[in-house]
Amino acid sequence: MLQYSPRQDGYGTVLRLHKKGLILTERTQTYRHALVLCDGEKPSVEQLHALRMEDTLVIAADGGGNIGKDWEIRPDLIIGDLDSDDGSWPDVKRLYDPDQDTNDLEKALDYAHVQGVSRITIIGGTGERLDHTLKNLSVMVRYKEAFEGLVLLDNYMKARLISSPFTMSTWTGMKVSLVAASGKVTGIVSEGLLYPWSGQDLIVGHYDGTSNQATGEQVTLRFEEGDLLLIVPLDGQSCRVAQDGQLGHDGPPGHAEQPSAGSIS
Amino acid sequence: MLQYSPRQDGYGTVLRLHKKGLILTERTQTYRHALVLCDGEKPSVEQLHALRMEDTLVIAADGGGNIGKDWEIRPDLIIGDLDSDDGSWPDVKRLYDPDQDTNDLEKALDYAHVQGVSRITIIGGTGERLDHTLKNLSVMVRYKEAFEGLVLLDNYMKARLISSPFTMSTWTGMKVSLVAASGKVTGIVSEGLLYPWSGQDLIVGHYDGTSNQATGEQVTLRFEEGDLLLIVPLDGQSCRVAQDGQLGHDGPPGHAEQPSAGSIS
Known part of the structure; x- marks a missing residue:
């Protein structure tokens, strides 16, 4: 209230x-x-x-x-x-x-x-x-x-409201979902996503951004306005909070030693 | 898409x-x-x-x-x-x-x-x-x-996007939550809720409508615009789909014979 x-x-x-x-x-x-x-x-x-x-x-x-x-x-x-x-x-x-x-x-x-x-x-x-x-x-x-x-x-996942611009470490095939937490996020531009964004709006009930995935070692997102919720499904990876308080994956399944891939902090 | x-x-x-x-x-x-x-x-x-x-x-x-x-x-x-x-x-x-x-x-x-x-x-x-x-x-x-x-x-719950006006059967103390599914619902007016609405907007991140409850046998909701998601926590009641395809509670806990209280169809 x-x-x-x-x-x-x-x-x-x-x-x-x-x-x-x-x-x-x-x-x-x-x-x-x-x-x-x-x-x-x-x-x-x-x-x-x-x-x-x-x-x-x-x-x-x-x-x-x-x-x-x-x-x-x-x-x-x-x-x-x-x-x-x-x-x-x-x-x-x-x-x-x-x-x-x-x-x-x-x-x-x-x-x-x-x-x-x-x-x-x-x-x-x-x-x-x-x-x-x-x-x-x-x-x-x-x-x-x-x-x-x-x-x-x-x-099952970790989620964070991100600011623009936002960059995270990824691996090829890592799942990435975008959700408009308060209904609408405008002008999204992505780099490193399989289904790229080139200025479209994310709008609940009209245009969704779930079930995307990374194409390489880095994803960058930019947007104009709105509350962009980034959700990274875990798919069995363990999670940790690094010494600096950042939250990161330990890497893709089967590669648990990869140090900080997938951090969304 | x-x-x-x-x-x-x-x-x-x-x-x-x-x-x-x-x-x-x-x-x-x-x-x-x-x-x-x-x-x-x-x-x-x-x-x-x-x-x-x-x-x-x-x-x-x-x-x-x-x-x-x-x-x-x-x-x-x-x-x-x-x-x-x-x-x-x-x-x-x-x-x-x-x-x-x-x-x-x-x-x-x-x-x-x-x-x-x-x-x-x-x-x-x-x-x-x-x-x-x-x-x-x-x-x-x-x-x-x-x-x-x-x-x-x-x-744990049943949820439905409702149209305005909307009336449902309730019982005193029945839990009722309102959520703006697409970010904002304007001009909500309620009858029969413990924390009444008198024209306020429901806005994600600013003004929420969860954890309300019914004060009697009926709740009526009116609103101007938006996608109003009505969530009724079940709290152990069983659910049924009536012959007409409507979904209803069997009533409050301990009163399973009450025929159709809590229908949100």
């Missing part, structure tokens, strides 16, 4: 959190990367363990904190109205925020922004209820200016 | 199918309802068996035909480029359509339209890969004028 108005110093967010009566912790450490755990479909233990946790702030969005049952990742904080918190982590700090105008993911992103985090990886943000998935995509659109990188990751 | 141009007699679709060199079967029976099986997350056997199959044309969109392994629903036809067809139904007719400009769901909907079907239930159209789910939503937007009803159903 709120339009996100990013400020360079995060002042807008701090103001909102203060208005809610939330006590902000002082920053004892500056994190570049935050892992936000949501309450949707869980990633595999293998995928999660492949995420490197160094220099990463782990924020559980309410029920996302219950992962203790299945995984061994302890959140630094659990935030939300806590109606889905099953108490899995009795000694983890809770930040109770009952605001009905923001969902749990928004609360977690607000907190990360206040903490100065620049890159976010959201897991458990898809699957099960489609309305939750679509709401989380809308939240990503809302917060895209607030972070340098905002990646949504599950067992 | 094609803009759908519905004609009353389906002539446009027939023309496209002929252009592809597809041989059209003559209509031996007129169906009002078609069940389209896609290759995403499978619904539970219980849910699928609760769908009444009388007077229903069952179209498998390529790999959607493989359900024979898990379910006991025999498709009348398998359509697509057949690259995902595992041969589960050796004696079912295949319609090979390798067109790269349409996905399997579009091919199935084209076929249903030619057969004069007015109501569609899509299952297996969500889950697993987000790009496939979003593509299928885009296809729903494209074909919304071609059918009287176009419902997307999975284990």
Whole structure:
């Protein structure tokens, strides 16, 4: 219900959190990367363990904190109205925020922004209820200016709203899908895609951009306006968060040692 | 890649199918309802068996035909480029359509339209890969004028693009989510919702409409322009397709005998 108005110093967010009566912790450490755990479909233990946790702030969005049952990742904080918190982590700090105008993911992103985090990886943000998935995509659109990188990751794909121009490392045949997250993206021009774009608009219900693939080692995308969601299906590759907080593939299937192909950060 | 141009007699679709060199079967029976099986997350056997199959044309969109392994629903036809067809139904007719400009769901909907079907239930159209789910939503937007009803159903929710005005039976506390499928829906006015709409716009990234709920036995929605996706989370209720091809709940949890509450057809 709120339009996100990013400020360079995060002042807008701090103001909102203060208005809610939330006590902000002082920053004892500056994190570049935050892992936000949501309450949707869980990633595999293998995928999660492949995420490197160094220099990463782990924020559980309410029920996302219950992962203790299945995984061994302890959140630094659990935030939300806590109606889905099953108490899995009795000694983890809770930040109770009952605001009905923001969902749990928004609360977690607000907190990360206040903490100065620049890159976010959201897991458990898809699957099960489609309305939750679509709401989380809308939240990503809302917060895209607030972070340098905002990646949504599950067992099947990773997705990111990209800026123009955008370049990523690829391999021949790597699947790449483009989606207009807010209905329309204008003037797309691509290099390195099997079905190239030469200025067309991507429009929901009229002109789609899924099921494309890379023709070589690099794809570049340019566009004029809109929220362009880049989705890279994983097809069994493992994923990792590199030391700089970037999220990358380990390479094509059968070539797990290829260092950073397919990074969409 | 094609803009759908519905004609009353389906002539446009027939023309496209002929252009592809597809041989059209003559209509031996007129169906009002078609069940389209896609290759995403499978619904539970219980849910699928609760769908009444009388007077229903069952179209498998390529790999959607493989359900024979898990379910006991025999498709009348398998359509697509057949690259995902595992041969589960050796004696079912295949319609090979390798067109790269349409996905399997579009091919199935084209076929249903030619057969004069007015109501569609899509299952297996969500889950697993987000790009496939979003593509299928885009296809729903494209074909919304071609059918009287176009419902997307999975284990967690049913979704439908609605026209204005729209009324549905509900019960107090029934969850209702609204999503702008193509980015923006203008001037929404509601009756019977806990968080009412009084002319606001629904805009991806700015103003969302998920996690609402009904306050009584009926919800009415009006809006000006846009593609309004109505999502009703199931929360464990069973689903059925009524004799007229309408899709309805069996009622709130614990009240399975309530005849047609929650219909969104």
